[in-house]
Amino acid sequence: MFASHHIAMRSTAEPPSLVTQAHQQRPHSHANGIRAHTVLLVILPTISLSLIVALLLILVLIYRPRSSSNRAEKLAGNAYVPKNLSAPSVTSSPGDVRKCGYIARPPSKFRGGGQVFTYRELELATDKFSEENVIGNGGFGVVYRGVLTDGTQAAIKRLNRDGKQGDRDFRVEVDLLSRLQSPYLVQLIGYCADANHRILVFELMSNGNLREHLNSNGQEGSPAYLDWGTRLRIALDGAKGLEYLHEKSTPVIHRDFKTTNILLDHDYRGKISDFGLAKFGSQKPNGLVSTRVLGTTGYVAPEYAMTGKLTTKSDVYSFGVVLLELITGRVPVDMKRPADESVLVSWALPKLTNREKVQEMVDPVLEGQYSYKELIQIAAIAAMCVQSEADYRPLMTDVVQSLIPLVKQKASALIATTPKLGHQIVTLKSSSIDSESSGTNSPHF
Ligand SMILES: Nc1ncnc2c1ncn2[C@@H]1O[C@H](COP(=O)(O)OP(=O)(O)OP(=O)(O)O)[C@@H](O)[C@H]1O
Ligand SMILES: [Mg+2]
Numbered sequence: 258m259f260a261s262h263h264i265a266m267r268s269t270a271e272p273p274s275l276v277t278q279a280h281q282q283r284p285h286s287h288a289n290g291i292r293a294h295t296v297l298l299v300i301l302p303t304i305s306l307s308l309i310v311a312l313l314l315i316l317v318l319i320y321r322p323r324s325s326s327n328r329a330e331k332l333a334g335n336a337y338v339p340k341n342l343s344a345p346s347v348t349s350s351p352g353d354v355r356k357c358g359y360i361a362r363p364p365s366k367f368r369g370g371g372q373v374f375t376y377r378e379l380e381l382a383t384d385k386f387s388e389e390n391v392i393g394n395g396g397f398g399v400v401y402r403g404v405l406t407d408g409t410q411a412a413i414k415r416l417n418r419d420g421k422q423g424d425r426d427f428r429v430e431v432d433l434l435s436r437l438q439s440p441y442l443v444q445l446i447g448y449c450a451d452a453n454h455r456i457l458v459f460e461l462m463s464n465g466n467l468r469e470h471l472n473s474n475g476q477e478g479s480p481a482y483l484d485w486g487t488r489l490r491i492a493l494d495g496a497k498g499l500e501y502l503h504e505k506s507t508p509v510i511h512r513d514f515k516t517t518n519i520l521l522d523h524d525y526r527g528k529i530s531d532f533g534l535a536k537f538g539s540q541k542p543n544g545l546v547s548t549r550v551l552g553t554t555g556y557v558a559p560e561y562a563m564t565g566k567l568t569t570k571s572d573v574y575s576f577g578v579v580l581l582e583l584i585t586g587r588v589p590v591d592m593k594r595p596a597d598e599s600v601l602v603s604w605a606l607p608k609l610t611n612r613e614k615v616q617e618m619v620d621p622v623l624e625g626q627y628s629y630k631e632l633i634q635i636a637a638i639a640a641m642c643v644q645s646e647a648d649y650r651p652l653m654t655d656v657v658q659s660l661i662p663l664v665k666q667k668a669s670a671l672i673a674t675t676p677k678l679g680h681q682i683v684t685l686k687s688s689s690i691d692s693e694s695s696g697t698n699s700p701h702f
Contacts, residue, residue, distance in 0.1 A: 371434075371446070382413060386399075397417060398414055399415055426533030442502075442529050493661065497657055510567055511532065576642055585605065609639055
């Protein structure tokens with residue numbers, strides 16, 4: 258548009274100057290001069306007009322394909338998902354990117370949105386989705402380890418294609434994750450959606466999920482135990498992830514915050530994953546959203562389970578359950594335990610505020626690693642988060658603020674072997690966390 262405006266200005270200005278120049282350069286007779294002048298007056302504007310038209314045509318030809326590919330890149334960069342994922346408009350071979358229903362191939366480097374992959378590319382990355390590359394199996398599909406063509410290690414999640422719910426989850430996850438950017442959320446690298454597949458490609462979190470480590474028996478080959486300091490820091494990472502979601506102008510409610518959805522990177526830093534169930538909350542403070550009750554048993558807040566009324570405080574409850582798991586090492590519901598111990602919250606709640614009994618509930622492997630004062634403080638935070646009255650639960654921002662002074666140690670985690678038990682245990686190298694801040698965009702320290 259700018260170019261054509263520029264050309265239009267030149268078209269009115271150039272002919273007279275050309276005429277003047279031509280007239281000055283030819284010393285002819287008066288009659289000849291008039292004839293030549295007339296001829297020049299007719300021919301030169303015609304020539305310059307044709308030149309301008311030709312120029313315009315060239316410019317149009319140059320700019321047209323570039324602007325449409327820019328649009329395609331932008332759409333892909335924003336992880337745009339076509340409304341009707343199940344009916345892609347173009348059909349071709351399985352490896353063809355167009356079959357995914359997208360306009361053009363996106364830029365090869367991930368730019369904070371979502372790269373579009375072909376099924377063939379992901380087959381290649383996972384050695385044809387081989388059993389050996391399976392790293393997880395959840396309710397929505399199987400997760401494979403893969404290596405992308407540029408060498409990036411990735412977790413490739415192939416979703417079960419059962420009905421509309423799967424499609425909804427896929428779309429929500431792609432759409433939300435491409436808009437959210439936080440070091441406390443597992444990053445979406447890209448996706449593939451063709452007639453037969455829904456596949457999500459995530460950054461690979463090399464130490465798997467938090468639950469595996471809490472379940473571990475600590476023997477060689479099984480996931481390492483996490484020490485007290487590491488557990489607190491993971492709690493803070495999770496709290497910051499939820500804080501980021503809740504403090505957005507339109508809050509995002511995760512709805513499925515749990516230990517299998519907290520993944521650990523090479524340094525045992527926690528990040529939240531699985532946004533398939535996430536929902537936009539109300540913009541009003543403590544605003545309610547009515548919805549079907551979805552989530553995982555043992556983590557769902559009582560008011561949400563009973564009425565379907567969802568607020569950010571439902572996530573705060575789930576966070577409290579995760580905190581209890583970190584302190585006790587137990588799972589939220591364990592039917593193998595005696596009836597009065599099978600539901601973690603019911604068993605732990607009376608102990609959390611009882612100074613004599615609070616120590617009884619701590620995971621035995623943590624013995625000697627925490628101070629009594631720290632335990633009382635963390636127990637008080639957990640008690641506030643899991644209380645049945647949603648309004649009295651703290652905001653995640655408050656939780657973050659309370660956890661920061663407790664996370665005294667930072668820096669990369671170390672795997673050491675406990676001299677007493679011979680178990681693998683993750684400990685923290687000591688250094689100060691004075692620079693720690695709770696800003697939603699604060700980097701990982
Ligand atoms: N980005 C990732 N990096 C490393 N491992 C991952 C990644 N994403 C998922 N996993 C592994 O795959 C497992 C299965 O993930 P998935 O989200 O499908 O199910 P889940 O969270 O275990 O349970 P649910 O089906 O209730 O969500 C995870 O528990 C985790 O161990
Ligand atoms: Mg999960």
